[in-house]
Amino acid sequence: MRASATACSNIAFIKYWGKRDFDWNLPLNDSISMNLSAAVTTTTVEWDPALRQDEIYLEGERVLDDRGLRVSRYLDRIRADWYRMYARVASVNSFPAGTGIASSASGFAALASAALGAFGEDLPSEVEMTRWARRGSGSACRSIQGGFVEWTAGDDDESSFSQQFCPPDHWDLTDLVVLVSRSPKAISSSQGHRIASGHPFMAERQKLLPARILALKGALAQRDFQVFGEIVEHEAMEVQGIMLSGEPSALYLQPGTVSLLHAVRSWREEDGLPVYFTLDAGPNVHILCESKDAPELRRRIDKLAPRAEILENRAGPGARLHDDHLF
Numbered sequence: 572m573r574a575s576a577t578a579c580s581n582i583a584f585i586k587y588w589g590k591r592d593f594d595w596n597l598p599l600n601d602s603i604s605m606n607l608s609a610a611v612t613t614t615t616v617e618w619d620p621a622l623r624q625d626e627i628y629l630e631g632e633r634v635l636d637d638r639g640l641r642v643s644r645y646l647d648r649i650r651a652d653w654y655r656m657y658a659r660v661a662s663v664n665s666f667p668a669g670t671g672i673a674s675s676a677s678g679f680a681a682l683a684s685a686a687l688g689a690f691g692e693d694l695p696s697e698v699e700m701t702r703w704a705r706r707g708s709g710s711a712c713r714s715i716q717g718g719f720v721e722w723t724a725g726d727d728d729e730s731s732f733s734q735q736f737c738p739p740d741h742w743d744l745t746d747l748v749v750l751v752s753r754s755p756k757a758i759s760s761s762q763g764h765r766i767a768s769g770h771p772f773m774a775e776r777q778k779l780l781p782a783r784i785l786a787l788k789g790a791l792a793q794r795d796f797q798v799f800g801e802i803v804e805h806e807a808m809e810v811q812g813i814m815l816s817g818e819p820s821a822l823y824l825q826p827g828t829v830s831l832l833h834a835v836r837s838w839r840e841e842d843g844l845p846v847y848f849t850l851d852a853g854p855n856v857h858i859l860c861e862s863k864d865a866p867e868l869r870r871r872i873d874k875l876a877p878r879a880e881i882l883e884n885r886a887g888p889g890a891r892l893h894d895d896h897l898f
């Protein structure tokens with residue numbers, strides 16, 4: 572009763588920020604993302620009737636802290652629907668730990684796939700799998716399928732799921748993730764969602780989103796990079812505005828973040844390079860371009876921030892089961 576799965580993280584073009592239900596990770600709004608080919612998690616799960624508790628290993632180390640507890644609580648949900656058995660779980664990331672890349676998206680997409688795959692029966696449908704991933708971490712909902720994905724907020728556990736909007740080869744986009752800082756964030760995503768859900772600007776944001784989502788989907792379908800980039804950058808700044816002006820305020824931007832944002836705008840506005848950025852709940856900058864422009868942008872980023880690590884991503888595949896077990 573063992574299975575392994577690999578899943579990509581994803582970057583949201585329209586963000587999930589604020590929840591209507593914290594137990595089931597039901598979001599306030601629909602969101603749209605692209606899977607990140609270079610940011611993946613591989614997880615092996617073995618259900619073992621001889622175990623008296625779950626054994627969780629992250630990056631080769633047994634974990635007994637909050638991270639292990641979060642995985643065990645998630646396995647409780649699976650046990651409630653399937654078999655009452657404890658599991659051995661090992662998980663590794665392709666990207667360095669503690670860099671602010673959303674490992675919960677790739678992590679819970681891989682965990683859901685491996686944990687259900689290890690029962691040795693056919694996996695539930697893909698859409699059903701997105702609901703299982705969402706119960707672990709909201710953004711993981713968008714990492715089950717490949718390429719460009721839309722998560723429909725819905726209004727209960729049944730109606731909140733993701734669907735692929737375009738496959739990975741639809742558009743050759745690159746996301747250059749510049750790892751600006753490794754210091755842990757002062758306000759976690761979970762806390763951030765709580766603060767955002769009560770924010771006075773949120774009601775206004777919800778009114779603006781349907782038209783923005785429609786326009787973004789149009790730009791993606793037509794591969795219109797300028798319209799796409801304008802919408803994505805504006806969306807990132809609106810969400811940062813809510814983070815900055817929350818109570819308490821979440822200041823995720825570091826000096827290195829801000830200098831990259833200025834640089835991207837000057838490369839675009841002064842040098843005519845088609846490049847835009849987006850941000851998550853952290854200091855890293857996601858620099859978005861068509862892949863033909865990636866080498867030139869890498870040169871410019873290296874010059875501006877010679878010591879910064881860069882993760883170069885294309886639109887990645889969906890979660891998949893395989894036989895390269897971690898134990």
Ligand code: DP6
Nearest residue numbers: 583586587708709710760761851852
């Ligand atoms: C800023 O999915 O990490 O990356 O559901 O509490 O696990 P939980 O939150 P999480 O939130 C991600 C927030 C974001 C935006 C996004 O990915 O849409």
